[in-house]
Amino acid sequence: xxxxxxxxxxxxxxxxxxxxxxxxxxxxxxxxxxxxxxxxxxxxxxxxxxxxxxxxxxxxxxxxxxxxxxxxxxxxxxxxxxxxxxxxxxxxxxxxxxxxxxxxxxxxxxxxxxxxxxxxxxxxxxxxxxxxxxxxxxxxxxxxxxxxxxxxxxxxxxxxxxxxxxxxxxxxxxxxxxxxxxxxxxxxxxxxxxxxxxxxxxxxxxxxxxxxxxxxxxxxxxxxxxxxxxxxxxxxxxxxxxxxxxxxxxxxxxxxxxxxxxxxxxxxxxxxxxxxxxxxxxxxxxxxxxxxxxxxxxxxxxxx
Amino acid sequence: xxxxxxxxxxxxxxxxxxxxxxxxxxxxxxxxxxxxxxxxxxxxxxxxxxxxxx
Numbered sequence: 001x002x003x004x005x006x007x008x009x010x011x012x013x014x015x016x017x018x019x020x021x022x023x024x025x026x027x028x029x030x031x032x033x034x035x036x037x038x039x040x041x042x043x044x045x046x047x048x049x050x051x052x053x054x055x056x057x058x059x060x061x062x063x064x065x066x067x068x069x070x071x072x073x074x075x076x077x078x079x080x081x082x083x084x085x086x087x088x089x090x091x092x093x094x095x096x097x098x099x100x101x102x103x104x105x106x107x108x109x110x111x112x113x114x115x116x117x118x119x120x121x122x123x124x125x126x127x128x129x130x131x132x133x134x135x136x137x138x139x140x141x142x143x144x145x146x147x148x149x150x151x152x153x154x155x156x157x158x159x160x161x162x163x164x165x166x167x168x169x170x171x172x173x174x175x176x177x178x179x180x181x182x183x184x185x186x187x188x189x190x191x192x193x194x195x196x197x198x199x200x201x202x203x204x205x206x207x208x209x210x211x212x213x214x215x216x217x218x219x220x221x222x223x224x225x226x227x228x229x230x231x232x233x234x235x236x237x238x239x240x241x242x243x244x245x246x247x248x249x250x251x252x253x254x255x256x257x258x259x260x261x262x263x264x265x266x267x268x269x270x271x272x273x274x275x276x277x278x279x280x281x282x283x284x285x286x287x288x289x290x291x292x293x294x295x296x297x298x299x300x301x302x303x304x
Numbered sequence: 305x306x307x308x309x310x311x312x313x314x315x316x317x318x319x320x321x322x323x324x325x326x327x328x329x330x331x332x333x334x335x336x337x338x339x340x341x342x343x344x345x346x347x348x349x350x351x352x353x354x355x356x357x358x
Contacts, residue, residue, distance in 0.1 A: 038331045052340070078320075112341040270353060
């Protein structure tokens with residue numbers, strides 16, 4: 001069995017357990033009716049770490065690697081609303097590691113930033129154009145820490161590298177198992193794509209476990225060319241890690257959908273706000289304004 | 305911090321094609337990737353918009 005081989009291979013990597021149960025899949029009856037499709041939702045907002053989210057899957061392997069390397073302090077970067085940063089601080093705390101967050105923003109301590117503060121991590125705020133500007137600052141800090149005998153471990157923006165993406169290969173296999181049990185095979189799997197790790201993991205995992213499903217990664221405002229390259233690089237490295245055969249760049253490129261970022265990452269369009277309110281009122285589930293709100297807006301556009 | 309972009313939504317020719325990409329009755333799985341806490345980062349701006357427009 002291909003899946004069994006991949007799962008065994010993934011299980012050979014260091015892993016720090018953060019997700020205790022499979023996240024649910026259930027129908028969205030009201031939105032299905034509205035869009036005239038058979039719509040279900042995979043609740044990776046219920047992973048059980050901090051406020052939940054996709055980053056938990058990546059952090060199981062990233063924190064696992066940090067512990068394996070005897071790291072004592074974890075560094076990562078993102079916007080001040082970053083769920084990745086929040087989840088990293090929470091996962092680090094659970095693993096007994098300190099954490100430093102390098103965040104774009106100068107705002108008040110509310111939302112994710114408030115929760116970061118509650119988690120007791122060190123927070124460094126910068127007024128920079130985007131999170132990529134924080135990477136050299138974070139690297140420099142890691143060097144400084146090394147020089148004074150500390151053991152830092154740098155997690156990339158979004159936790160997006162080959163090791164982090166292992167979590168979403170398993171995530172896709174989990175989805176396939178649940179769909180088989182429900183006797184419901186998706187024609188499309190839709191998700192937001194930004195730093196690339198989730199997209200890469202799903203691409204590899206779905207190809208192996210749900211080969212008939214078409215995946216659609218909805219860009220939320222990042223530069224399209226850079227994002228495509230980033231996902232392609234992660235898939236290539238992931239295939240090496242898992243000793244898998246090569247992939248088709250053309251097939252990967254076909255999984256991106258841009259045009260729903262509404263100018264830039266972090267910009268919030270009134271259409272998305274209205275959709276978040278409608279989704280909450282119809283389904284009792286909250287989407288976020290930066291990722292899932294925009295991605296779901298894409299679903300409506302594609303199926304209208 | 306929040307930027308309400310008021311320009312008319314322009315999705316381009318590509319979107320006209322994509323609109324039919326998910327046919328009626330298709331089985332679609334949407335992955336909710338979380339991020340609830342970020343809603344609270346923008347709550348004042350979101351409430352102001354909703355009061356004005358909905």
